[in-house]
Amino acid sequence: SPLLELREVSFGYDRDKEVLHRLSMTVNRGEMLAIAGRNGAGKSTVSKLICGFYRPSSGTILLNGRDISRDTIKERAEKIGFVTQNPNHMISKTLIYDEIALGLKLRGIPEDIIRGRVYEVLKVCGLHELREWPVSALSYGQKKRVTIASILVLEPEVIILDEPTAGQDYRHYNEIMEFLRGLNSRGITVIMITHDMHLMLEYAQRTIVLADGKKLADDRPERILTDRAVVERANLKETSLFT
Ligand code: ADP
Ligand code: MG
Ligand code: MG
Known part of the structure; x- marks a missing residue:
């Protein structure tokens, strides 16, 4: 099916x-x-x-x-992950790591498991070196990847x-x-x-x-x-x- x-x-x-x-x-x-x-x-x-x-x-x-x-x-x-046309955190001072971890935190997942999953997604998305940067410091293309990363970390099909x-x-x-x-x-x-x-x-x-x-x-x-x-x-x- x-x-x-x-x-x-x-x-x-x-x-x-x-x-x-x-x-x-x-x-x-x-x-x-x-x-x-x-x-x-x-x-x-x-x-x-x-x-x-x-x-x-x-x-x-x-x-x-x-x-x-x-x-x-x-x-x-x-x-099902959904990436809207205009990411709404373009000017956020939140660090990239925290931005991507947020969805897992809201699900009450333990911190050490969150860290492992976020690090894996950071690597896949080519954002690992930028993890301590604020979202606002990124280029548009990088921000879009952060948005996608924050969905991917939730492991959608x-x-x-x-x-x-x-x-x-x-x-x-x-x-x-x-x-x-x-x-x-x-x-x-x-x-x-x-x-x-x-x-x-x-x-x-x-x-x-x-x-x-x-x-x-x-x-x-x-x-x-x-x-x-x-x-x-x-x-x-x-x-x-x-x-
Ligand atoms: P597309 O994404 O293909 O441009 P939409 O799905 O946004 O089209 O819109 C389809 C139709 O629904 C349009 O006629 C649009 O005006 C209407 N529409 C979209 N969103 C709303 C809404 N929140 N309330 C009322 N009508 C809407
Ligand atoms: Mg549309
Ligand atoms: Mg439209």
Whole structure:
């Protein structure tokens, strides 16, 4: 069975305006998946439903074949990591070590176990040398990695990133994407919400395109990107960095 599955999910923020209409989609274990679609298509809404910020008005969400539609955000966070578009601790004076350790502290895990897990994640994320630095001292790309590290330390099976490369320069774009590819090769399933065709071609095995809360296309990126009608409806972009 797939890692994650949405079955006929409908949802609206307001009673009279449905945003997702009987949307079905799967996420396979171990893949790097892109979710695309123009502004307002429902991409962020899908990720919020998966993470449990909202519940479907009908339909079900399954994780490893089990219906998680009624599980709390906290229960789902054990398995599903969510990296929002704009990390909210950009100016924090908190030390990187403490920032990454916070989620484990809140779970009441003993200090010595926390230390081992944080050190491992610091190494994986290339942040070990920076562990005593305040978050505010880092570059944007490094901050983004701290955000990802603070999710990874919780050992999720799947990580969802809302526009992971938006607003990045060339170096940080590559730094973040190569890093995500490395995580994926270690077995973590990666879902990336993006408009970026280069990212899809280079890093995603599959792209799901949403339009008006429905699935418009679901295929290999190189096939999606040769369908001009889909590219236009989804408002996909060349990376300005590479043009
Ligand atoms: P995307 O991430 O693809 O740009 P969203 O999932 O953010 O799209 O939005 C889908 C639709 O839901 C849009 O019409 C948007 O205006 C609406 N929407 C998003 N968030 C809210 C909210 N908190 N309250 C009401 N409507 C919302
Ligand atoms: Mg949007
Ligand atoms: Mg969005």
